[in-house]
Amino acid sequence: MAVQIRKLDSTAPDFKTTLDALLAFEAETDDAIETAVAHILRDVKARGDAAVLEYTNKFDRIPNGGATSMAQFDIGQAELEQALAALPEAQRAALQVAADRVRVFHERQKDASTGFTFTEPDGTVLGQRVTPLDRVGIYVPGGKAAYPSSVLMNAIPAHVAGVKEIIMVVPTPDGVKNQMVLAAAAIAGVTRVITIGGAQAVGALAYGTETIDPVDKIVGPGNAYVAAAKRRVFGTVGIDMIAGPSEILVLCDGTTDPDWVAMDLFSQAEHDELAQAILLCPDADYIAKVEQSIHKLLPSMPRAATITTSLSDRGALIKVRDMYEACEIASSIAAEHLEISAVEPMQWADKIRHAGAMFLGRFSSESLGDYCCGPNHVLPTSRTARFSSPLGVYDFQKRSSIIQVSEAGAQTLGKVAATLAYGEGLQAHARSAELRLNPVPPQAS
Amino acid sequence: MAVQIRKLDSTAPDFKTTLDALLAFEAETDDAIETAVAHILRDVKARGDAAVLEYTNKFDRIPNGGATSMAQFDIGQAELEQALAALPEAQRAALQVAADRVRVFHERQKDASTGFTFTEPDGTVLGQRVTPLDRVGIYVPGGKAAYPSSVLMNAIPAHVAGVKEIIMVVPTPDGVKNQMVLAAAAIAGVTRVITIGGAQAVGALAYGTETIDPVDKIVGPGNAYVAAAKRRVFGTVGIDMIAGPSEILVLCDGTTDPDWVAMDLFSQAEHDELAQAILLCPDADYIAKVEQSIHKLLPSMPRAATITTSLSDRGALIKVRDMYEACEIASSIAAEHLEISAVEPMQWADKIRHAGAMFLGRFSSESLGDYCCGPNHVLPTSRTARFSSPLGVYDFQKRSSIIQVSEAGAQTLGKVAATLAYGEGLQAHARSAELRLNPVPPQAS
Numbered sequence: 001m002a003v004q005i006r007k008l009d010s011t012a013p014d015f016k017t018t019l020d021a022l023l024a025f026e027a028e029t030d031d032a033i034e035t036a037v038a039h040i041l042r043d044v045k046a047r048g049d050a051a052v053l054e055y056t057n058k059f060d061r062i063p064n065g066g067a068t069s070m071a072q073f074d075i076g077q078a079e080l081e082q083a084l085a086a087l088p089e090a091q092r093a094a095l096q097v098a099a100d101r102v103r104v105f106h107e108r109q110k111d112a113s114t115g116f117t118f119t120e121p122d123g124t125v126l127g128q129r130v131t132p133l134d135r136v137g138i139y140v141p142g143g144k145a146a147y148p149s150s151v152l153m154n155a156i157p158a159h160v161a162g163v164k165e166i167i168m169v170v171p172t173p174d175g176v177k178n179q180m181v182l183a184a185a186a187i188a189g190v191t192r193v194i195t196i197g198g199a200q201a202v203g204a205l206a207y208g209t210e211t212i213d214p215v216d217k218i219v220g221p222g223n224a225y226v227a228a229a230k231r232r233v234f235g236t237v238g239i240d241m242i243a244g245p246s247e248i249l250v251l252c253d254g255t256t257d258p259d260w261v262a263m264d265l266f267s268q269a270e271h272d273e274l275a276q277a278i279l280l281c282p283d284a285d286y287i288a289k290v291e292q293s294i295h296k297l298l299p300s301m302p303r304a305a306t307i308t309t310s311l312s313d314r315g316a317l318i319k320v321r322d323m324y325e326a327c328e329i330a331s332s333i334a335a336e337h338l339e340i341s342a343v344e345p346m347q348w349a350d351k352i353r354h355a356g357a358m359f360l361g362r363f364s365s366e367s368l369g370d371y372c373c374g375p376n377h378v379l380p381t382s383r384t385a386r387f388s389s390p391l392g393v394y395d396f397q398k399r400s401s402i403i404q405v406s407e408a409g410a411q412t413l414g415k416v417a418a419t420l421a422y423g424e425g426l427q428a429h430a431r432s433a434e435l436r437l438n439p440v441p442p443q444a445s
Numbered sequence: 446m447a448v449q450i451r452k453l454d455s456t457a458p459d460f461k462t463t464l465d466a467l468l469a470f471e472a473e474t475d476d477a478i479e480t481a482v483a484h485i486l487r488d489v490k491a492r493g494d495a496a497v498l499e500y501t502n503k504f505d506r507i508p509n510g511g512a513t514s515m516a517q518f519d520i521g522q523a524e525l526e527q528a529l530a531a532l533p534e535a536q537r538a539a540l541q542v543a544a545d546r547v548r549v550f551h552e553r554q555k556d557a558s559t560g561f562t563f564t565e566p567d568g569t570v571l572g573q574r575v576t577p578l579d580r581v582g583i584y585v586p587g588g589k590a591a592y593p594s595s596v597l598m599n600a601i602p603a604h605v606a607g608v609k610e611i612i613m614v615v616p617t618p619d620g621v622k623n624q625m626v627l628a629a630a631a632i633a634g635v636t637r638v639i640t641i642g643g644a645q646a647v648g649a650l651a652y653g654t655e656t657i658d659p660v661d662k663i664v665g666p667g668n669a670y671v672a673a674a675k676r677r678v679f680g681t682v683g684i685d686m687i688a689g690p691s692e693i694l695v696l697c698d699g700t701t702d703p704d705w706v707a708m709d710l711f712s713q714a715e716h717d718e719l720a721q722a723i724l725l726c727p728d729a730d731y732i733a734k735v736e737q738s739i740h741k742l743l744p745s746m747p748r749a750a751t752i753t754t755s756l757s758d759r760g761a762l763i764k765v766r767d768m769y770e771a772c773e774i775a776s777s778i779a780a781e782h783l784e785i786s787a788v789e790p791m792q793w794a795d796k797i798r799h800a801g802a803m804f805l806g807r808f809s810s811e812s813l814g815d816y817c818c819g820p821n822h823v824l825p826t827s828r829t830a831r832f833s834s835p836l837g838v839y840d841f842q843k844r845s846s847i848i849q850v851s852e853a854g855a856q857t858l859g860k861v862a863a864t865l866a867y868g869e870g871l872q873a874h875a876r877s878a879e880l881r882l883n884p885v886p887p888q889a890s
Binding site: 090091093094095097098105108109111112113114115116118124125126128129131133134147148149180216217235237238242257259260263264266267269270271301302303307345346349352353354355356357358359360361362363364365366367368369370371372373374375376379380382384385386387388389390392394398399400401402403404405406407409410413414415416417419420421423424425426427428429430431432433435436 | 535536538539540542543550553554556557558559560561563569570571573574576578579592593594625661662680682683687702704705708709711712714715716746747748752790791794797798799800801802803804805806807808809810811812813814815816817818819820821824825827829830831832833834835837839843844845846847848849850851852854855858859860861862864865866868869870871872873874875876877878880881
């Protein structure tokens with residue numbers, strides 16, 4: 001099957017309608033999955049370890065008749081270190097460089113989200129305290145989609161935030177462990193690794209079992225069962241966003257080697273047949289060259305079939321009037337990954353209102369950011385960059401307000417509060433403020 | 446009915462079990478509500494204004510045969526200003542003081558969440574940009590539960606964040622407008638007020654209609670229909686947390702006037718029969734005094750019936766071993782409102798790991814914070830302070846990563862990325878990085 005990538009022109013009368021249809025993506029909810037997940041969660045909540053053990057033996061086809069105790073699912077720190085030591089030198093070094101850079105970037109993030117207190121003239125102290133979560137669960141998919149880079153991107157921000165317990169769950173279908181995933185856990189600050197997965201792992205982390213303390217938040221990607229389970233335990237624990245298909249939007253002024261842009265589009269399209277890769281460019285001749293590069297380079301790609309489906313079904317090469325219009329369209333798309341492959345890219349970046357991550361200049365391929373630039377690769381998809389952010393240290397922190405009203409402050413604030421409380425018909429609120437208006441000395445305890 | 450508040454002792458063998466049962470709260474999902482809301486949302490998405498008009502005329506019993514166009518639901522800036530001007534002087538002044546203080550506090554919050562960029566030795570620039578949301582919807586309940594303070598607490602952080610369009614929706618059952626709510630909108634930075642409510646208003650804000658541009662996030666409290674609608678549109682837009690019943694936990698060393706503590710417990714209990722008010726204290730005699738104060742003060746409260754049910758069903762006076770244990774228990778409860786009514790309260794505050802807001806010292810009644818201290822009164826309930834924060838400026842901002850890799854940076858990062866990408870079986874990712882290893886000069890556009 002040859003790739004058939006659609007070409008659009010922003011001057012066409014139906015352009016906006018066509019673009020909206022192309023961008024539309026609604027996650028289907030599957031009733032069978034919902035029912036199964038609801039049952040598994042209830043069961044894990046009621047029976048704890050026994051339920052987790054049964055589901056894991058069954059769904060992950062644990063060999064030798066299955067595990068007989070939860071302890072068999074724990075991977076000790078020694079085994080993680082061993083996995084790291086056994087990696088080929090180049091892989092170990094690459095993983096370490098990536099981890100170091102991710103850590104450095106996220107430490108800046110921590111510095112940028114601070115608490116504060118200030119004292120008013122009457123002695124009243126107000127403030128905001130920023131503290132880490134106690135305990136976090138990191139879900140890591142097993143099998144083919146096991147990505148060590150995701151271990152780094154999910155665990156390191158939690159570690160930098162100061163989370164004391166970072167519990168990683170990763171299923172091992174047929175008992176097979178991914179050594180690079182274990183190696184990544186060894187350097188990311190993960191404190192415990194448990195080889196369980198699916199809705200049962202989400203339930204165990206959210207509700208706790210005899211051997212697993214309940215966590216405060218669960219992050220990390222997973223299949224439809226995991227996503228459904230995360231949605232259901234939200235409220236009992238925090239969760240990260242449920243990710244849609246991955247997207248790249250390349251905004252190019254026509255000065256980048258067309259092969260580079262074609263390959264950047266492939267690097268998104270190879271993820272998944274639902275992934276979306278779109279080029280915006282004011283230069284029709286350049287767009288034609290990128291299309292030629294696509295046809296030239298595609299046959300050599302191992303994942304050509306996935307790329308072909310993705311580009312044909314959800315990709316587009318869009319001719320725009322100029323770079324200004326390209327920035328307008330890019331803001332409305334609010335892409336997960338936005339490459340501005342142009343000279344002096346910052347002038348265009350300043351016009352972008354929404355994007356998960358912006359890759360500026362022709363050397364900033366998305367793939368560099370996916371692995372090792374430092375910023376997180378967990379990014380808002382499906383236009384949610386309009387209101388949400390990359391995964392970060394702030395996702396593993398929470399804030400508490402501090403209010404210490406002085407005796408003098410209580411006199412002025414008390415009258416204001418009482419007036420408003422009576423206006424709202426909340427008399428106990430008003431009385432509680434008014435009692436402080438005529439203070440009596442503290443009593444001995 | 447006399448109030449029957451349970452008394453617990455932390456040394457009792459079944460204390461933890463009893464406390465867990467007391468704290469447990471699960472929001473029920475009502476199938477009839479879910480079905481109705483799903484239908485309304487689909488209808489608003491499909492038919493826009495026509496559907497909103499029909500539902501509003503029907504559910505809010507709009508008089509004179511109902512409205513005939515959406516324009517009739519818009520309240521102009523002049524009418525808001527008029528509502529403010531017509532308020533009794535004391536109320537207008539109180540509202541203004543509260544708004545000013547909330548604004549000042551949230552400006553500090555904005556300063557505490559900043560972006561950054563840094564340049565590496567090879568010229569690579571990395572950073573994080575913090576920008577406001579474009580358009581936000583504020584839901585304000587109508588009728589009895591219309592709280593002007595909630596208008597301030599929801600709208601001002603959005604305004605401080607720099608959100609350009611702040612669209613408030615407020616139902617007006619039987620066509621009755623709450624003048625204090627309109628006055629609050631006038632000073633909070635709301636840019637448009639529409640008198641619609643319920644699931645139809647949530648749908649209109651999320652999907653947009655002919656006369657309402659879709660927003661990026663919807664915040665604010667509402668009834669069960671509103672909560673169900675917000676849950677359903679989450680993903681299309683951002684939402685704030687769905688709040689559970691309000692809670693106060695008072696941690697007292699026995700030095701505060703027992704009447705004050707009793708009234709503070711009332712001020713929570715008067716909200717709602719499901720509200721929860723709990724006292725932790727190491728001094729049994731003091732607890733007895735608070736109980737006497739409760740019996741003495743309760744008959745004079747206009748909302749005595751609600752307070753009685755709330756305290757009897759969900760309240761508790763808990764004797765603890767000492768203040769250290771009180772702090773431990775308080776951390777595990779992770780209360781929405783935590784009063785530390787004690788001398789030198791900061792020593793205990795430093796031991797608290799989780800709380801929405803901490804009110805320190807005997808002059809810091811929760812009611813002062815509810816109205817006018819400055820910090821937000823929208824706080825995480827039902828133990829979610831373990832992982833979430835007060836509503837704040839940060840809820841109306843989002844972050845974008847900035848990645849500008851230099852040519853030199855692409856040489857070192859490209860090798861790292863390619864190694865990891867091959868390890869994950871993502872060859873287009875690897876090739877995209879490798880293409881930058883042997884750069885060709887940029888082409889003329």
